[in-house]
Amino acid sequence: MSYTDELTITGLGAAYARRQIIADLSLAPMQPGQVISLIGPNAAGKTTLLRSIAGLHPTTGSQLLGTRELTHMALADRARLVTYMPQSLPQKVALTVLEGVIGALRASPIDGDSLSEQQLLETALDVIARVGIPQLAMTALDQLSGGQRQLASLAQALVRSPRVLLLDEPISALDLHYQLRVMKLVNALARERGMMVIMVLHDLAIAARWSDRIVVLAQGQVVADGTPAEAITAEVLAHVYRVVARVEPEETGLRIAIDDILTR
Template identity: 75%
Template sequence: MTQNMTEDLRLSDLSVGYAKRRIIDGLSLAPIAPGSVVSLIGPNAAGKTTLLRAIAGLLPAGGALTLGERDLRAMVLADHARLVTYMPQNLPERVALTVLEGVVGALRASPIDGPPLSDEELLERALGVIERVGITPLAMTGLDRLSGGQRQLASLAQALVRSPRVLLLDEPISALDLHYQLRVMKLVHALARERGMIVLMVLHDLSIAARWSDRIIVLSKGRVAADGAPAEAITAPVLAEVYNVVGQVEAEESGLRITIKDILPHDTAAS
């Protein structure tokens, strides 16, 4: 189902913190359009997960956060969750449900346009998403019996079946082998286009981020260090400033070739 293609996600002067410590301070972004895949990259403690959690409504935030005409900050969490789905990096391990039951449960909790779905329709939709993610053989396996990578795939299926307007993914491929990393990225990219869904994800692999993203946002110390198309955001000067490394970036047909040659002393990188 295609979503409203006019509902940009907008962040302006966003500030987020824990207790008395501010992690993100006055962050603003150009609007994120429906159908876009945007990757957040940056070193540890840059504020990437904090930003996702704030957009998901799980952390209080100052500033403006809107989806189309909707003020996300003013919504109660239940209404917020109907529009924005968040897949965290750390997933629960002890859940007494099968993969299929978990996906059906996520679908039951989602708003559906039109009359309620029958049990047969719920099952058909859930199995369709499970097939697209590539975990049909695991459908009747207990979530508590899955490996870390399999749990990531099952959690992704639960997120996708909800058909959110905004999908937030925190390191969705960190526990996957190369085949499934590429499978997940291709699927997320395709579904963003099909549904007009905004996908905002945290990735650590710069080459994968460059290949599958329409836009890269580089965070450093809670602020935007670079923002733009992959070739504009991932450059040798940005790598030096943000990661303290000497790198070479070359454009290729499939994305960017990123070669890290050495590390920089902190005092050199900061000068």
């Protein structure tokens, strides 16, 4: 399989018990090398959608990566292509950051089998440095702050070098420097590797600045889908978030001001 594969989702459904969260959701082909941000209110189904694409939640419908139907693949095969970084991060393990990243790389069948110990170490250290936490390489995961833990988890996801990287609110615990650092890094890796990144974000200005495409999800439905300027409009924000917003294009993205909430 090449890195030219598009991901096309058609008629996806996902439910918890008998409660349908997502019904008949379709997305036009997502391209390799693209950064796609998934935005929308709490409980819209964003995490459910990412978990569905990762194969971690039972679904109906089709998810085609190139010519391969992901929903027909065994989870282990699918995990070679698709990596999911969860929204909440249980890292109560007594491994160091470096050991965690090496473990993730070893478990990644694309690289893990063929690399020497030295190559494993160098690859892991390189990713840790690019994420911006080289000083934490030897620190135990269970001694990290919330933001540091998020960065360590991101390093574990990135080192696997998947075709499709799914990140669920990867910058929610990060300070301003690391928010920007992660968005720049994810964009750079998408371009370098032809990796497709689908990420959930709540910060619309950051999403607009650093995404090629925005999908707005509300109540399990796609409400808007397009370039940031197409998808993030005052009308969409009023409908989806019940806020009074002003959205103006600016050189590096969109200027978004939220003036009030709509209470009716």
